[in-house]
Structure formats: structure tokens, C-alpha cells
Amino acid sequence: MTLAVFDIDGVVADVRHRLHHLERRPKDWGAFFGAAEADVALTAGVDLVHAALANGHEVTWLTGRPSWLRSVTQQWLEDLQLPTGELLMRPHSDFRPARTFKVEALKRLSGRDIVLFVDDDPDVVESARAAGFPAHLATWVPHSKTLARAQEQDGRT
Numbered sequence: 001m002t003l004a005v006f007d008i009d010g011v012v013a014d015v016r017h018r019l020h021h022l023e024r025r026p027k028d029w030g031a032f033f034g035a036a037e038a039d040v041a042l043t044a045g046v047d048l049v050h051a052a053l054a055n056g057h058e059v060t061w062l063t064g065r066p067s068w069l070r071s072v073t074q075q076w077l078e079d080l081q082l083p084t085g086e087l088l089m090r091p092h093s094d095f096r097p098a099r100t101f102k103v104e105a106l107k108r109l110s111g112r113d114i115v116l117f118v119d120d121d122p123d124v125v126e127s128a129r130a131a132g133f134p135a136h137l138a139t140w141v142p143h144s145k146t147l148a149r150a151q152e153q154d155g156r157t
Helices: 016-022 029-034 043-054 067-079 098-109 122-130 145-152
Strands: 002-006 058-066 087-090 113-119 135-137
Touching: 002 043, 002 098, 016 029, 016 145, 043 058, 043 113, 058 067, 058 098, 067 087, 087 098, 098 113, 098 122, 098 145, 113 122, 122 135, 122 145
Parallel strands: 002 058, 002 113, 058 087, 113 135
Antiparallel strands: none
16 A cells, blocks of 8 residues: 655644744743644645545654654544554654654655655755655645754754
């Protein structure tokens, strides 16, 4: 079966309501991730997931969210009636840039036929394409500098 791989934050989940937790010093990572269950679905991303399913692709989630947020993330996906299958998350104490973490995860999946990878981080998409993956940039929410720092400098999402 072919595989479509989707990021969560900025692709199907709107995180803008919680970015203020990262705009202050010190950053409040607990509050940022603690508010994840209140994310609103991004219609464009949800529609793309449904299109992938309609085309017979299996859906895998690849998120920079920390693994301790697994149950909240799975419940959020279930509440939206999105697939709750394979969910690849950032391991505890892994603060590498998102582009490094995610491309490594894609390579671990590369024994499977990946037909689509969708992410909102231009650096991740560029790195995935350079590694030979069919990467698509989610542009339905402007990529904030705050989120970019969290993904690439802090290695937190």
C-alpha cells in the first residue's frame, strides 16, 4: 500500500492560538503543548488527508510534537475522525532541528512507497525533497517566525 505522510501542527492543526506561550521569555513549553487539545482543525489539511485516503493511500503522521503528547494527539485526531494509525513523534530529549528529525524518520519509512509528504516548514520540505521524498509545502497558514524558531532552533515541534 502507498503511504501519505502528514505533519500535524500547521498542516491539520491550527497552533496560532498557542504561539504566544513561545513569544515570551522564558518560553512556556508546558503551556504551549498543554493547549494542543484546543487546536482548531485546518480545513485545507484535513481535506488533503481525506483525498489521500480516498486515493487508497495509508496515512502516517510525522510530527515534531514530543512523545509525551501522544494520547492528547491521538484523541484530537480521533475527535476529528482522522486516521489514528501510525503516529511518529519526537522522542524525549531529542531537540534536533525539525528538518533533521523528520528526514531521518522518513528514511526509516523509506522501505514503504511514500507518495506524499506534507509539512508546513519550508526547511523540512526542502530537506525532504533533497533526500528524494515527494514533499509538499502546506501554505494555508502563514509560517510564523515563532514556530520556525521552535522547529529549527529549539527542536521542540
